[in-house]
Amino acid sequence: DGGITQSPKYLFRKEGQNVTLSCEQNLNHDAMYWYRQDPGQGLRLIYYSQIVNDFQKGDIAEGYSVSREKKESFPLTVTSAQKNPTAFYLCASSRAGVRHNEQFFGPGTRLTVL
Amino acid sequence: ILNVEQSPQSLHVQEGDSTNFTCSFPSSNFYALHWYRWETAKSPEALFVMTLNGDEKKKGRISATLNTKEGYSYLYIKGSQPEDSATYLCAFLKNAGNMLTFGGGTRLMVKP
Numbered sequence: 120d121g122g123i124t125q126s127p128k129y130l131f132r133k134e135g136q137n138v139t140l141s142c143e144q145n146l147n148h149d150a151m152y153w154y155r156q157d158p159g160q161g162l163r164l165i166y167y168s169q170i171v172n173d174f175q176k177g178d179i180a181e182g183y184s185v186s187r188e189k190k191e192s193f194p195l196t197v198t199s200a201q202k203n204p205t206a207f208y209l210c211a212s213s214r215a216g217v218r219h220n221e222q223f224f225g226p227g228t229r230l231t232v233l
Numbered sequence: 234i235l236n237v238e239q240s241p242q243s244l245h246v247q248e249g250d251s252t253n254f255t256c257s258f259p260s261s262n263f264y265a266l267h268w269y270r271w272e273t274a275k276s277p278e279a280l281f282v283m284t285l286n287g288d289e290k291k292k293g294r295i296s297a298t299l300n301t302k303e304g305y306s307y308l309y310i311k312g313s314q315p316e317d318s319a320t321y322l323c324a325f326l327k328n329a330g331n332m333l334t335f336g337g338g339t340r341l342m343v344k345p
Contacts, residue, residue, distance in 0.1 A: 161239075164333065177332060217267070217331055219282060222277075222333070223276075223279075227276070
C-alpha cells in the first residue's frame with residue numbers, strides 16, 4: 120500500500136538532546152512537509168522540500184533542521200535550540216505544488232521532552 | 234503570518250442534522266483553499282482543493298463553497314452521521330507558493 124510512515128509514534132527525550140523524527144513516503148511525491156501541532160492550535164509549517172537536496176523554512180523553523188537526500192525520505196531533527204519541543208509532529212507529501220494537489224499525511228509522532 | 238480563522242471551534246449535533254462551518258482567509262493574493270478531515274487517531278485526509286471563486290465541490294454528503302473576493306469558504310454536511318465526527322481543517326495557499334496556512338479547525342461531534 121502506498122502511504123507515509125512516521126516513526127516512532129511516541130518519543131521521549133531528555134532536555135538538551137537532539138532527536139530525529141523519521142518520515143518516509145512511497146507515493147513518488149516530489150514535495151514533503153513537516154508540521155507541528157500544539158493543543159488548541161492549527162498545524163504550523165516547520166520546513167518543506169519541493170525537490171531532492173532542496174528545502175525551505177516554514178513559519179517556525181527555528182530550532183529545527185531537515186535534510187532531503189532521497190526523494191522518499193525527509194527526516195526532521197529537533198535540536199536543543201528549540202525552546203519548546205514537546206508537541207505532535209506531522210509529516211506530509213504532495214505531488215509537486217499544492218495549488219491543485221492535496222497533501223497526504225502520516226500518522227504523526229508525539230514528542231515529549233522531559 | 235497569515236490569519237486563517239475557522240468557526241465555530243466546536244460543534245455538537247444530533248445524528249441526521251445538517252450543519253455547516255466557516256473558514257475565513259485573506260481575500261488578497263488568493264491561490265487555493267484546501268479542506269481536510271482529521272478523525273481521532275488517524276491522519277488528516279483531503280476533502281477538497283478549491284481554486285476558483287464561486288467553486289462548489291461535493292463528496293457524498295459533504296460539500297464546500299468558495300468566495301475568494303470576500304475571503305471565506307463554507308463546508309456543509311447534510312444529514313450528519315456519527316462517522317462524520319472529526320476535526321475539519323481548512324488551509325489557505327497564498328500566491329504561487331507552496332506553504333499552506335492552516336486554520337485552527339472545527340471539531341464536530343455527532344451524537345447518535
